[in-house]
Amino acid sequence: MSDQDTGKETSSSSSSSSPATPPSASPPPSSYFVGKKDDIIKARRVTKFVNGRDILVVYHQGVFHAMDMRCYHSGGPLENGDIEEFNGRLCIVCPWHKYKITLAEGESLYQAVDPAQRPPKPQWLSKGVKQRIHTVSEVNGDIFVTFNSIPGSIESDFYQTEKFRATLGKADKKTKK
Numbered sequence: 001m002s003d004q005d006t007g008k009e010t011s012s013s014s015s016s017s018s019p020a021t022p023p024s025a026s027p028p029p030s031s032y033f034v035g036k037k038d039d040i041i042k043a044r045r046v047t048k049f050v051n052g053r054d055i056l057v058v059y060h061q062g063v064f065h066a067m068d069m070r071c072y073h074s075g076g077p078l079e080n081g082d083i084e085e086f087n088g089r090l091c092i093v094c095p096w097h098k099y100k101i102t103l104a105e106g107e108s109l110y111q112a113v114d115p116a117q118r119p120p121k122p123q124w125l126s127k128g129v130k131q132r133i134h135t136v137s138e139v140n141g142d143i144f145v146t147f148n149s150i151p152g153s154i155e156s157d158f159y160q161t162e163k164f165r166a167t168l169g170k171a172d173k174k175t176k177k
Contacts, residue, residue, distance in 0.1 A: 064143060066145050
């Protein structure tokens with residue numbers, strides 16, 4: 001089932017989201033304001049630059065999700081990816097190379113076949129967590145994101161570095177000439 005969102009919006013200012021926590025009276029500590037709940041629901045997808053990270057916030061089937069904006073594999077723009085279900089798990093599909101990333105955990109899924117099995121039966125397997133996912137909270141109609149604090153590096157972290165941004169800037173300059 002492909003995401004039929006036509007209201008994709010890109011803006012820049014705050015952070016990202018994951019399954020939203022119930023509304024509370026005050027934002028969680030170390031969280032960042034992303035936008036108004038109604039605005040994000042209407043847009044369906046919003047990109048934000050918050051505290052040095054490019055974040056994608058997705059509203060799908062009544063749930064907010066947040067993750068690093070660029071695909072862990074080659075930096076593809078996930079805001080342009082379809083949302084599909086694979087083996088009962090919602091995934092965003094990178095528009096560049098069709099990598100499937102679970103919205104809830106950031107796991108990369110792939111389909112494999114055991115060649116010894118007759119007839120071959122494809123099954124969905126996980127490569128593990130490759131995309132950094134962030135937590136979304138709602139406070140009085142405002143949406144906040146708390147960054148994932150898993151220690152160590154996750155593959156999508158590379159696309160949050162100055163080294164990558166410098167490479168991206170050089171590519172932009174070449175296309176403008």
